[in-house]
Amino acid sequence: MLNIKTFVFNPFMENTFVLYDETKEAVIIDCGCMYENEQNELKNFIQNNNLKIKHLLNTHLHLDHQFGNAFAYNTFGVLPQAHQRDEKLIDNITSQAMMFGIPQRVEAQKLGGYIADGDEIKFGNTTLKAIFVPGHSAGSICFHSEADKILIAGDVLFAGSIGRTDLPGGNFEQLTDGIRQKLFILPPDTKVYPGHGPSTTIDKEVRTNPFF
DSSP, X not given: OOEEEEXXXXXXXXXEEEEEOTTOEEEEESOOOOSHHHHHHHHHHHHHTTXXXXXXXXXXOOHHHHTTHHHHHHHHOOOEEEOGXXXXXXXXXXXXXXXXXXXXXXXXXXXXXXXXXXXXXXXXTEEXXXXXXXXXXXXXXXXXXXXXXXXXXXXXXXXXXXXXXXXXXXXXXXXXXXXXXXXXXSOTTOEEEESBSOOEEHHHHHHHOTTO
16 A cells, blocks of 8 residues: 655745655655755654655656755665756756745755656555656656556646746646646546645546646
């Protein structure tokens, strides 16, 4: 059975996820902890539940989704993985933060590997499949567990909305086409965990999302 723990971190109210199953093997997705209290909250949960972090995954590399990657690497010894097209967003994370009024220096963490469309990420008895859906960023990917009927959607699809497309690498038509062709074909009862805000389902978004 797959368990999902959601943390809401940093000034952007970003959702960080820890996924783990009965084996206690786990992955962190979009490690956004920026402040010490947030880092401690994540670390304490992992330690208190005796979890072994096998992968550090990113749906994309906008700054709010990678704030905690260096911390996670230094603490758990796992390097982040993301789509290669987003790799260029790592080096300017501090300047990005300053643009959003975040004065402190944010430590960048280079990737340890790339994730491509269709790749499978395994931990314990769980398999996540990467689904490449660019348009919010050039390298946006979602992670789907067919067995558990869950989708970690990053900033591709939200409850009642979609990711913004006015940032570098954004493309409205590409994003909406990708959602229709790759996400809306998933089972209707698939639970969707976005990068911000509450969870939803594929069925609800197909029926009610105003962008479609």
